[in-house]
Amino acid sequence: MNHSITSHPCDNVSLAQLTELAQSGNSEAQYILGRLYNDERIDGSEEDKLSFYWLQQAAEQGHCEAQYWLGLRYKDTPTDMKDNTLALFWSEKAAQQGHRHAFNTLGWVQEGETGMAPDYAQAVAWYRKGAEQSHNLAQYNLGRMYRSGTGVEQNDTQALYWFKQAALQGHCASQERLAYMYGNGKGCRKNLSLAALWYKKSALQESSYSQYQMGYCYYIGEGIKQDYQQAIYWFRKAADQGDDGAYNSIGWMYKCGHGVEQNYSLALEWFHKSAECNNSSGWYNLGCMYRDGH
Template sequence: MTDTIEQAQELLLKGDFPAALAMYTRLYKGPYSDEDRGTAAIMLAQMYACGMTGEVNDKLADDFLAKSVKLQSPLGLFMVESKDPDIPSADFEKLVKKVKKLADKGNTFAMIEMGLMYEFGHHRRVNLKKALEWYEKAASLGHVDAMVRAGWILENEDFKEYDEHKAFLWYLKSAAMAYGNGECQLGCCYRDGIGTERDMSRALICLEKAAAHGSTEAAMVLYEIYSGEGMEYEEDSRFRDKEKSFTYLKLAAQRGEGEALLRLGQMYYKGEGTKADSEKAEQCYRKAWDAGNTVAGTMLGLINIYGKGDPESMKKGISYLSQASQEGDNDAFRELALCMLYGRGVDINEELGLKVLENLAEEENEPLSITALGNWYMNQKDPEKALPYFRQAADLGEPNAEFALGFCYLSGTGVPRNLRKAQELLQRAAMKGQAEAEKVLRTHFS
């Protein structure tokens, strides 16, 4: 039997993504009409973009989008032209009529494109209600990505018909079809108690399935959970697992998540969840720096200044910090100031170093700079000046300041000894992964 667009869509809506992918590929490559080949190309673009192939592949998605446009696919043209602010209104309206006609005939991708037009205001006023209508129409036919998009709108507190539980149900339905993005959203609902009871065990099951089915977002969420980053509930500390956090972060980095590449470098550098490896850390930072991440420049500076220490590397490190600071990275400004204070790679200039830190503390309310000022005055044997900085940064949730202030209460440095306050502060720092706080707690409070 000859393959048809309708058969391919039927497979897609049943959740048989491998079979749908294979059929759309045959339709695109085979001796079919330009119309069918163009439709197949745009559907392949969507499948690769949404991760229905097991992993998001933006390059193939863009390639198939370009092929669909070349074949004059109304959907491909609509995707491109809807984002062009200079397209004549009359030309765009002609495309809208073609796409709506396809949607009315049951093409679920056309329905999604109609929804996107209203959701993001492409040559229209934003109208979330109309967007939701189109998404739910496609979702009711079984389109998993439409289910997720419907959920996103229903989860939006600014939407008049906001309904967390309904959003949860759409995510649940898409997850039941083993769609990675749906499993990820469902996992986040269980993690945060959105539309259902909070259940971290179920959250992890959903998120791990999502990561296995190609969701880069799920891999990042799992990294955050297992690393303890941004932990809101103390009971979630039982899920901390540095090796698992490293595994999922590495997976996200391999799938092209830029922020993951930077954080992976940090884990290699600190030896968190894996063996410390400054060379691999530097490789990650260089890739991130080449991709335009200014924070990576700061980290390259730190590796060269602290990790190598020879005069040539120190000079190179200062150069990286200077470039990153010129790009506006506050961390680079702070690290340059510390180099001035302690004479690392540059001549000591205490006046300028303190001025930079004070500006960051006052103008940016930057916790690490505030903590650095506290450390400086503590090193100068002046706890009276140090303690206000530690308190200020601890109030902002900076774990290094919480540790420093907790240790002051433990040792009675500059304040009356207070074991209760010390333990409270050290526990706050330890929950955020502050290693020294964990050691002190084990030594003095176990």
């Protein structure tokens, strides 16, 4: 463990000095110790137990960040310390002090993701609190709830609005959802150019789905100028992440000689890869290759 502290308010304090401060009741020192032991922990180890201990000491003194992190620890730990009731308790304590990350955590808990009985309306209420404080994941989750009509009346206009708020902050999944909604006219007038723009932003963040969609947009010229070279570039990016649709599309481009030199052997290879993933188009194109003697 690094025994010097350089990234917290107790700068240039050794671990021994920090521990002494924590033992004297300094809640900030207790919180920092809890985070340090959390960063160094192996689940179930002595460091893991010390992380819980010091976060608990700070949380009980009303330290907001400690309350939030203690809630996370109780929610996420794979050890016998896992306690969803305490996760909810400490997350609520942090939320009562306005901790925006806690709002999102509580929404997630109320969706039943920790095994507790779901309360979707309450989940929406917590996500909204976080979203209104510009928490991008809470904005995404609120958009998701509006899109599906879970815990709130279904409303694509609201879904689009919240996805856009998160997307503007660089949230990858929101960019992907926003692109889909523009491309399909959900909550807005259909706009293929905006769909392509947002798919590209998400694709640049390594979303395999968006990379495939960019390949498709470039291949057929949907919302963007047709460009076979760009199409196969993005299909390959998606294929590198195991996207079976991209396997099929690369096979098709080799079969047709679009953006690459026509090569039936490589087309067959890519169709095989797609079919092995049970992609129906991959199976169909593979069958056609055998039927036609390629």
